[in-house]
Amino acid sequence: MILLFEQLLNGLQYGVTLFLLAAGLTLIFGIMGVINLAHGALYMVGAFAASWVAIQTGSFWGGLLTGLVASGIAGIVVELGVMRRLYARDHLDQVLATFALILIFNQTTVLIFGRQPLFTSTPEVLSGSIEILPGLPYPTYRLFVIAVGLAVAIGLYFLINKTRVGMLVRAGASNRQMVRALGVNIQGLYTAVFGLGALLAGLAGVMASPIVSVQVGMGDEIILATFVVVVIGGVGSVKGAFVAAIALGMFDTMLRAFLPATLQQVMPGPEAQALGVGISSMGIYLMMALVLLVRPRGLFAGRG
Amino acid sequence: MNRVLEIAGLVKTFGGLTATDNVSLTVNSGEIHALIGPNGAGKSTLINQICGELQPNAGQIHLAGRDVTHLSAADRVGLGLGRTFQITSLLDEMTVRENLGLAIQAREGSNFHIFDRAATRSEVWNETDEILSGSALGARSKVMVGDLAHGEKKQLELLMALSQRPRVLLLDEPMAGLGHIESQQMIASLRAARSECAMLLVEHDMEAVFALADRISVLVYGRIIAAGTADEIRADPAVREAYLGEEDA
């Protein structure tokens, strides 16, 4: 029971990480109509910048700031240099150009940092654990990640629903032509949205850096899960991204935690282990296929 | 009278809005039945349900005596339902001849053959060339459809629809965007085609409607408020008030 609760929290923590990535991606998708495979690279940029500064200076918070700035700048450079030319292109060109960006980002990172993973520790304030239930201590840092993720979700909710910029963003996500017709500075809005998305991706990377190993290619793995979240949630819907991210984060974590052991009760050990891990990895994709079969445009699809 | 197309009690709602409100109408063989109504009356919604692109909430559609309410758009075409689009919808990267040829090939079947040569199917291309040479587009057969003038596209769409040998043809605003001379040509083409199939003509151009229609139905707010011959519709007070009245006033 306690193990289950702990895994649920782990799932929640993975879920908010996915949400930080998916929120930006789904807005970029919805407003600019562009598929950005390189969104995971911005996550990697955030993680690397933060870890490097943390290692050099010993300050997690300095790293946090650097990571955000680096990913935000990287995002804006990518928008101005590449994305802007892709908005009017078809999906195929977008997939390829951003695929190329992944290669460029990954190799540049190898050139700068090498292939060895970077390891950082959690900041001292957050390094202990808190007994959230009797007999269940849970790492403070992970609780912090969950709190940050939820705070961002609430912040985005207010930004999108209560501000003028948010109104434009909402209008853009459900009807691109309409925003063009409103005569707002569309280029500026695009750059801002892309920058915001990059910032959130960077934040996810920074938050993950003490928990996962910071290495080249780390963005490629998580970006696929993020796409699953965006598609299940419905392209352009931040609410959908939130629901899908939390659900998938939990689902994925549960499968990985409990499936191999369950299989071991009916199969020989090593094979059950391998099969359990394999099926767990397939879980989110299976989920996406099922959701799309019932709702071909995702759960909270905006555009009709 | 032989009913080629029969619509009974059709209802379509979007959220709280009733776009098609218990619509019934028939098209008899050899007849041109015009459907008129102000913008937003639900004409396109009705057409899309008849074609099978939208599913109605209630009601039936019969085509030549067969219930087609739940058939796909493609299956309805196979049973003799042809259409043209309000905004012309053609294969822009192919020539006029290739567009028409593909339409005839689609009708002729054998389309899952992967080892034949589509360009040498004589049953397709003889008919294509015959139709084209008898039409105003004869001299334009090698032109890319993307480069055609608007009126020519409308003419090509009509030729392609007719080449399917439909029992009934749905014409979604065939005059839209045409100049005066082009409209006269289109009216002449439709008049010439009336021996081939029945037609349901959705149109704003009243001159064309009165020139062509045997019967007219008036759709307002998703509801048919009047039906009859051209003279009856002209005289109908409800129509004058709801629709023609706007123009007279």
Add this chain to the structure above:
Amino acid sequence: MKRENLLLLVVFILLALVPFAAELTGQSSWIKLVGQALIYGMAAASLNFILGYGGMVSFGHAAFFGIGGYVVGMLYHHFDAGTLFLGFIPGTDQMLITLPAAIVAAGLAAALVGALSLRTGGVQFIMITLAFAQMFFFLFISLKTYGGEDGIMVRRTNSLPGLNMKDKATLYWVVLGFAAAYYLFLRRLVQSSFGQIIAGIRQNERRMAAMGISTYRYKLYAFILSGMGAGLAGALMVNFLRFASPDMMHWSRSGELMVMVILGGVGTLAGPFIGAGALFTLETMLARVTEHWMLPVGILLLLVVLTSKGGLMALARKIMGGTK
């Protein structure tokens, strides 16, 4: 038309001479390089049929490539161990059996993936094809019997009656024969009645439905044909490299196949082969010079996508001043 055939013949003869050239110059790695490029060309060409001619942007094509490869690997594994697949199918090392088996298996997988994926479109189609490919990828990783993450070593290339398949040049010529046959098949396919309907669906699906074409069935049929082609290519690749691994169906492999198609020219017959040759040669050359070869490849790819329409085929036509 005649000029095109002549050009094809010249290219074919030049390719057939590669093993002699390799022997004369002592560059035996050429055989391996050109052979692999030809096989990737087949896989890319199979993708191009649905992507370029049919307008279906499938991001999971490597799955069928990998499945075709695994069929060869698994049949060899059971042949070698003297065991039965699923308890009743004996293994084999006969190419005349393994290749058709690979094609059928890839076709079945494509039928399943296509039937479900083609219910969606646009972004969702791209992502759901990717999702299915990922499922196959993880499925094969989890099969310990077939090597899991490490894959299957195929110690001896499948045999063909009357040929010494151990000979590198012979194997290369067999691959070249298949590539040439597949090229001719595709040429026929795009000109066929079916190919014309598919081209029509790419341009305007709604119009085709108004002609009475059940577009879903045609797209599915095309998707299956395309998957079968990729399966054949995968089976040849495993024979050529004597190794099958989950890497064959990694999502970046699907991306690479798309890159080959775009680089060479979407919706052209020779484009995917040219794109595969260019990318593969470039990668191999650069990998000799620097371990960071992916960086220049990425920059080049980005430039190609951003600046040119139609890839290398369009460029070649411009230079040759050809028509069409």
